[in-house]
Structure formats: C-alpha cells, structure tokens
Amino acid sequence: MVTAPGTSSQFGSALVVIDPNVTANPGVLAARISPGASMLVFENSQNAIEQIGAALKQFPQITAVHLVASGMPGTLSLGGDLLSLETIDRYAEVLKTWQVKSIDIYSYFFGFGSAGRELMEKLHQSTGASIRTHTTVNSSYSLANGNYSLDGDWQLEAMVPAQGGQPQNSLPQPTPTIPQPPIVPPLNLNLMIPWDKQPYPGIVGSLHVDDYAALKALYLNTDGTNWRLNLGWRDWDFSSPTPPDLSIVYGWNLTGNRGWYGVTIENGRVTGLRLDNNGLRGAIPPEIGKLGKLESLTLEYNELGGTIPPELGNLGKLRSLFLSNTQLSGTIPPEIGKLSELATLWLSDNQLSGTLPVELANLSKLFSLNLSNNQLSQAVPRAVFNRLNRVYDLGSNRGLYDATTGEFVISDALLRMRNKVLDLRSEFRSRKGAASQADELRGRSSNDAVWGLGGNDRLQGGGGNDYLSGDTGKDILEGGTGNDLTSGGRGNDILSGGTGNDVLLGRQGTDRITTGSGRDKVSFEQVTNGKSADVITDFNPRADQIVISAAGFGGGLVAEQPIRSEQFQLGRQAIGAEAQFLYDRRTGTLFFDTDGVGASQAIEFAQVQAGLNLRSQNFLVL
Numbered sequence: 001m002v003t004a005p006g007t008s009s010q011f012g013s014a015l016v017v018i019d020p021n022v023t024a025n026p027g028v029l030a031a032r033i034s035p036g037a038s039m040l041v042f043e044n045s046q047n048a049i050e051q052i053g054a055a056l057k058q059f060p061q062i063t064a065v066h067l068v069a070s071g072m073p074g075t076l077s078l079g080g081d082l083l084s085l086e087t088i089d090r091y092a093e094v095l096k097t098w099q100v101k102s103i104d105i106y107s108y109f110f111g112f113g114s115a116g117r118e119l120m121e122k123l124h125q126s127t128g129a130s131i132r133t134h135t136t137v138n139s140s141y142s143l144a145n146g147n148y149s150l151d152g153d154w155q156l157e158a159m160v161p162a163q164g165g166q167p168q169n170s171l172p173q174p175t176p177t178i179p180q181p182p183i184v185p186p187l188n189l190n191l192m193i194p195w196d197k198q199p200y201p202g203i204v205g206s207l208h209v210d211d212y213a214a215l216k217a218l219y220l221n222t223d224g225t226n227w228r229l230n231l232g233w234r235d236w237d238f239s240s241p242t243p244p245d246l247s248i249v250y251g252w253n254l255t256g257n258r259g260w261y262g263v264t265i266e267n268g269r270v271t272g273l274r275l276d277n278n279g280l281r282g283a284i285p286p287e288i289g290k291l292g293k294l295e296s297l298t299l300e301y302n303e304l305g306g307t308i309p310p311e312l313g314n315l316g317k318l319r320s321l322f323l324s325n326t327q328l329s330g331t332i333p334p335e336i337g338k339l340s341e342l343a344t345l346w347l348s349d350n351q352l353s354g355t356l357p358v359e360l361a362n363l364s365k366l367f368s369l370n371l372s373n374n375q376l377s378q379a380v381p382r383a384v385f386n387r388l389n390r391v392y393d394l395g396s397n398r399g400l401y402d403a404t405t406g407e408f409v410i411s412d413a414l415l416r417m418r419n420k421v422l423d424l425r426s427e428f429r430s431r432k433g434a435a436s437q438a439d440e441l442r443g444r445s446s447n448d449a450v451w452g453l454g455g456n457d458r459l460q461g462g463g464g465n466d467y468l469s470g471d472t473g474k475d476i477l478e479g480g481t482g483n484d485l486t487s488g489g490r491g492n493d494i495l496s497g498g499t500g501n502d503v504l505l506g507r508q509g510t511d512r513i514t515t516g517s518g519r520d521k522v523s524f525e526q527v528t529n530g531k532s533a534d535v536i537t538d539f540n541p542r543a544d545q546i547v548i549s550a551a552g553f554g555g556g557l558v559a560e561q562p563i564r565s566e567q568f569q570l571g572r573q574a575i576g577a578e579a580q581f582l583y584d585r586r587t588g589t590l591f592f593d594t595d596g597v598g599a600s601q602a603i604e605f606a607q608v609q610a611g612l613n614l615r616s617q618n619f620l621v622l
Helices: 026-031 048-058 088-096 113-127 209-221 286-290 310-314 334-338 358-362 382-387 412-416
Strands: 014-018 037-041 064-068 070-072 075-078 081-084 102-106 130-133 158-160 263-266 269-274 296-298 320-322 344-346 351-354 368-370 429-432 440-442 448-451 458-460 467-469 476-478 485-487 494-496 503-505 512-514 521-524 534-536 545-548 568-570 581-584 589-592 603-607 619-621
Touching: 014 048, 037 048, 048 081, 048 088, 075 113, 081 088, 081 113, 088 113, 102 113, 113 130, 113 158, 209 269, 209 286, 286 310, 310 334, 334 358, 458 467, 521 534, 521 603
Parallel strands: 014 037, 014 064, 064 102, 102 130, 269 296, 296 320, 320 344, 344 368, 429 448, 440 458, 448 467, 458 476, 467 485, 476 494, 485 503, 494 512, 503 521, 512 534, 521 545, 534 603, 545 619, 568 581
Antiparallel strands: 070 075, 075 081, 130 158, 263 269, 581 589, 589 603
16 A cells, blocks of 8 residues: 655655565554655565556655565565566666655665675666665564564665765654554555455455365464464364355455455465465475465475475476475475476575485576575585576585585586676675775685675685685785685686685686696686687696586587597697697697587687696586
8 A cells, every 4th residue: 555645854755665575564664654755565466666666656756765675685575576687677667767866675685795786786777766775784674583673773784876975764763653644545556555445356256176275284284273373264164175255265465354364366366375484383285286376485484394295396387485494304306396487496494405406407487596504415416506597595505615525616607607696605704895996805714705896906815715706807816725716707817726626717808817736627608709818827737627618618518527538639720520629739728619620710718838738638518
C-alpha cells in the first residue's frame, strides 16, 4: 500500500519501500516512519521495479526513495524479483523513469564486496540518482531471525557517486510511535490498496488436489499447530480429503489476516510458499514435490532437520529455493539439477556433506548459490564450476579455495571471471583500496583478500594464502609466502608469486610475471593479438604449468586435461595438422594456432625464457 507524502522539512518528499519478506510485520516498521514520507509495501505477485515506478509516477514530488529489502552482495531481493548485475539491464527502461535525487538501500548484505559496489554504480547510471547503502556489519539486522529490528543502527556508509554530507534518513528510529498518514486513492494496482479493502480476485474452484496434498503434508509433518504464524492454516480441518476452496487459501498479505499465511496463489495454483523463521519442526515432506507451479520456496531459519527430499527436483517452475539454517543433513540430491528455471539456491549453515552433484552443471539460469558453513568434503566438480558464470559464496566448503590443502582451485570459471565479482569472506581477511587513487596495501600473516581497485597500486600478501586483485591501473602484486592467487586485471601489471604453489593471472594488458618457487600455474583466459603478450620471467618446466581456457582460446580445445603430444610443437610455424601450441626455443616465444597447418596464422600469446625443455605436459586446458 501507499500512504500520502507529507511536507516534513527534515526529510522532504520521500517514498519508503518495504519488502514484506524482511520482517514478519511490516506494519510495525510503517508505524515508525517519518510523517514526511510515503510508504509502499510490495505485493509479490507483481513486478517490484514497476510497482516503484508506478508510485513515483503518481507522486512526482517525491525526490528520495528508501528501500528496505533483503539481499546478498550485488543482489537485492524486491518482493518476488531480484535486482542484480545479471538482471539490471532488463529493467533499464523502467529505471530511467525513476526521476529521484537519491536512493537509500537498507539491506544487510547488498553493499558488501566489489559486486555490491558495481551494482550501486550501475543503478546510479540507470537512474541518475545517488545511491547509498550499508557496507559494514551493524545491528540493524538480526542474523538470528533474518528480520530488521527497530532499534538498530540505520546509518549508511557507502555512496555512489562519492560526495560529502550524510544520507537523509526516513527510516525507523527508537522514537515513540507516529500515527500513519491517511490512505490515498489506489494507483489502479491492488497492491496499493490496504488488504482489508481488496476485492476477492474472482478465482472460483477448489485448491488443486496436488497442492492440497503438499500443503497438508507440510503442516502435519512440521508441527503446524505450533508454528509462530499459522493463520488460516489452523482453521482448516486437515483430516478432510476434500481440498478447500481457493477463496479460503488465496492471497495472505501481511497487512491483514485473510487466507493461509505464507501462501501465494496465481491462476488457481500455489506459486509461492514463504514460511521462514516460523517455528517449523520436522522433515520436509516429499509431497512438496507435487507443487507443480511453485516458483519460490522459502523455509529458512526453521528446525527442519532430515535430508533434502529428491522430490524437489520435480518442481520444474521453481526459480528460488531458500533452505539455509534449517539443520539439514545428508547430501545434496542430484535431482536438484533438474530445476531448469532455478536462479537462486541457498543451502548455507546446515550439516550437508558429501560431494556436490555434477548435475548442478545443468542449472543454466543459476546465478546465486550459497553453500557456506556445511561439511561438503570434496572440491567443487569442474563441470559445475565451469558451468556457472560467476563465483558464488561457497564459504567454508571447498570451491574456489580448498581450506584442506590451503590452495586455490584452478578452473575455467576462475580464468574468465571478472575481478570485481570475486568476493572471499569466510576464509580471508578483506582489505580494499580507494577506487580512484594509488594504494599500497599489505596483508598480514593471515589469509588476506586485497583489492587495489582503481589507480596504480602495490599489493603485498605477506604471510598466509592470499588473494590479490589489482583491477584497473598499472599494479604491482607480490604474493609473498603461502599459496597465493594474484590477478592483475586491466593495465600492464607486475605479478610475483613468491614461495608456495601460486596461481597467477595477468589478464588484460602486457604483464610481467615471476612465478617464484613452488608448483605454479600461469593462467590465460583468452589468446591475445600478439601485441600484449605476457612475459614469464622464470618458468620452470619441471614444476610449473601454463593454464589455458578452452572457451577463451577456441580451436576445438578439449577441457579438463593436458594437451596431447601432437598438439605441441617446437618452432614458429605449425607443421602437423594438430599442432596448436608452438614454442620457439631460440626466442622463448609461445604461439597458439587455432587450426594447425590451416589458413589461420599462429598468434603470440606469451614469452618465456629461451632454451627451455618444454613438453605438452606443461600445458593444461580448462
């Protein structure tokens, strides 16, 4: 719903947008909002970005938007929609209509890491508004139950574009309750009308028999009579074999008490089920797999226990699955790989074990995966890691970094990953430089993740197993001791691995790479044009490898194995039909030829020392 904007001299005309998913009672937050602000509570059945646009169109005097929503680094959950680096382009035209001066985002994880910063910049470019959000842990969000608290710290630390002054704050403060302004006429959208004034949507008939079986099993198997909120559910006699009428189940909204709490109905079928932090106790019943039209399932922060039922793989329409903090054990069923529409999968903070199923590689639309704080004992299968187009929060599981061996896990996804996307948290201490100046940052004896960002930076890992990212500029990256990952980014960089088994990625520009001692991997994401070939000063054929991205180089390269002996040849010009990697021992130049003796010319992509005894085993294709 929307309440009328006021004329508070302190806050001006502001719209406070509350995602009902962040709190069990948005009305409590609404009652504490400044009298100079309007309020919008999302209805999940309609596009959230368009809902905001409709409100701003009706009230052109609004100059500031305050978003209270859940999220993760670089991803904001708005009602039933996700705003992220992957989705923001599709909303470009709508975002242009947000003619406001500032957008304040109150979301605990949103601004964390380089992904959060990048999305802030994109949102600024799309709307023209200044963007402000949290970048540090504060008490405004309770990890115990996933809900915002009224007496927390609502201070925002980050602003894009950077400028002086403090963010305006139209959000709850620990002050006496302020009565809500009167309701204004609706915006021709039911979501803008208080729930108790909304008309019945006109759906006639009974709840689908499969949906009824699933909801009935969930209620009975998880002690439904003792849920924190079971409004609507508790009034139904589940001993009845006859499904209830849709008018009984339809459309629970947090501003009223009509329908079954947490259930969303569209076109006569259950499309959403949200019962997080609701006191559910007992295993997830296999009947949940009968919800054939379900798009979102959220059961986080409950005491479910048991295993993930493989029947979840039958939910062919499912786009988001949230099962974090539910005391789940056992393995991740391979049937999850059948969820072709799945975009978000959060299974963190459980007792899951075993290997990630290779079937997860089939999740072509997945872009948000959280598996942190489990007991998954094996490295992420390369087929899974390579299939995903960004690095996800694998936390204490083995993924990008293997905590057991203390080494980084090399993969094609890592080779082709943008620097700003990588964000290590659970195993590493994080340090960041300024976005537009030269920094000199030094790690400690711990495992450090150090970002130079803009400018010509000098980054030193020191002790421990470190991740160093130069990003833009002409950077100097020194791994030091330990097993380090150094990533130069754009610019002509100098990389040094030091001691340990290091991974060195020059990326764009002409880079100078010194591997140091240990078993090192110098990695290339794509073939260059010969003008920006990297120089490797001390390649050791007995210990080091050159790692190539099959997708980036092309030429029919086969991933996951060293090249065949016939693919490697000494000299500057291919002689055999299969010769693709060429080494000129006289000059130390490395070439790649996509088609051997075909029409394509060999292209220089790296320079090593002359006179080395290189073999095909020194090249690894991912």
